[in-house]
Amino acid sequence: MTATILVVDDEPDVEALVLQTFRRQIREGVFDFMFARDGLEALQSLELRPSIDLVVSDINMPRMDGLTLLAKLQQADDKKATVIVSAYGDMSNIRTAMNRGAFDFVTKPIDFADLEATIEKTLRHIEMLRETRHRQAEAERALASLSRFFSPALAKRLAAGTDGNGTEAHWRDVAAIFTDVTGFTSVVETVAPDVLGDMLNEYVGGMTEIVFAHEGTVAKVIGDAIQILFNAPGDQPDYATRAIVCAQDIDAWAEAFRARWRTKGVNFGATRIGVHAGPALVGNFGRSRFFDYTAYGDTTNTVARLEAANKFLGTRICVSAMVADAAVNFLGRPVGDLVLRGRSEPLRAYEPLPAESFKAEATAQYTEAFAKLEAGDAAAIPAFAALVGLHADDPLAGFHLRRLLNGAKGVRMLVE
Structure with a gap:
């Protein structure tokens, strides 16, 4: 590659x-x-x-001298490396030049061997600077892309390359969360576009902040739906616990979000959440064209089915036994054995509860009623009826009572 050098000197024989x-x-x-021939002409050449x-x-030239x-x-955005030529012994000007950012200097009369060596040294320095800037720009682009998916600390590690091939596709155990908003299509059709944009940006931004606070990975955002992973790309031994706590924090935030927008006249739907754990194929499936870190497999299909099961159950969070059993000190109540769409085997599901709700008398009553239901005890009907009578706002208790009154038995149920 040819290096272009601008020589600025008013002496007529210098060019030759x-x-x-x-x-x-x-x-x-x-x-x-x-x-x-002078500084003004040099600036014109640089502009062209x-x-x-x-x-x-x-240094000494008419119209504009070398120091000016x-x-x-040095004031320009693209600071050009500069070698100053000065009369031998003119240390005052040389010192001023170096203080103003000159890379090096040579003295007059010019020793052209020294000038060649100085030019070559300066060009090597320029190349090193360009390579450093290129790497920095690449790192900044990588960080900007990774920050869409990962918490800030993890994004910086991945951008720096310290996590090796953590984003290459491979199988690993993960906990997955899938969220969706009820009735979002009607919101899109009835809310003004500028309001919808602000609302969706606030929603996705708030949800993402919660995920990052728990050091989760945002694998997909499709409109109002979000897929979240734990234990990927980095190891998180407590990934099941993180996923459940994150889901509960998302639920609390989403309900507060709904209430805020309701005061503005917008009926934003409830956020339904599914949580599951198991093996998945995770990695960047965008190759070099674009970054798309996500997960595939039965685990991600199942978590989406669990999210949808909330509509059938009347709940907002539905988690599988796989993730509940792996979590530390899981607090929740059993939902039943769900035969999800596309599956033949039932999957035990739970509704996680905050500590204060788990300790409440209503949860103990529900647990007793569910045990009767699971045992096939006819006393399950009055047990659930009494619970609904005391807590009419408990959708899961109401769901089981309706099933029993319609002739259903046991805790196994088909979820379409």
């Missing part, structure tokens, strides 16, 4: 001497020289040809 001295490098395409790599400038030119060059 430079062209003669560097004729081999010019012929071989190593150097390409341009010439200017911003790709100039290096400026070699005398140097100051102008």
Whole structure:
């Protein structure tokens, strides 16, 4: 690659001497020289040809001297590396030049061997700077892309490459969360576009902040639906616990979000949440064209079915036994054995509860009623009826009572 060098000097014989001295490098395409007679002409040349790599400038020139030119060059966004030429012994000007950002200097009368060595050294420095800037720009682009998916700390580690091939596709155990908003299509059709944009940005942004607070990974955002992963790409031994706590925090935030927008006249639907754990194929499936870190497999299909089961059950959070059993000190109540769409085997599901709700008398009553239901005890009907009588706002208790009154038995149920 040819390096373009601008020589700024008002002495008439300098151009000829430079062209003669560097004729081999010019012929071989190593150097390409341009010439200017003073600082003003140099600035015009730089404006016309911003790709100039290096400026070699005398100090004493008419109209604009070398020190003023140097100051102008340092003020520009693209600071050109500059070598100053000064009379031998003029240390005052040389010191001023170095303080103003000159990379190096040579003295007059010019020793062209010294000038060649100085030029080559400066060009190596320029190349190193360009490579550093290129790496920095690539790292910034990577960080910007990764920050869409990962918490800030993890995104920085991945961008720096310290996690090795953590984003390459591979099978690993994960906990997955899938969320969706009820009735979102009607919201899209009835809310003004600018209001809808603000609302959706606030919703997705708030949900993402909660996920990142628990060091989860946002694998997909499709409109109002969000897929979240734990234990990917990095190891999180407590991933099941993190997923359940994150789901509960999302639920609390989403309910507060609904209430805020209801006061503005917008009926934003409830956020339904599914949580499951198991093996999945995770990694960046975008290759070099775009970054798409996500997960595939039965685990992600199941978590989406669990999210949808909330509509059938009347709940907002539905978690599988796999994730509940793996979590530390899980607090919740059994939902039943769900035969989800596309599956033949039932999956035990639970509704996680906050500590205060789990300790409440109503939860103990529900647990007793569910045990009767599971045992096939006819006393399950009055047990659930009594519970609904005391807590009419308990959708899950009401769901089981309706099933029993319609002739259903046991805790196994088909969820379409």
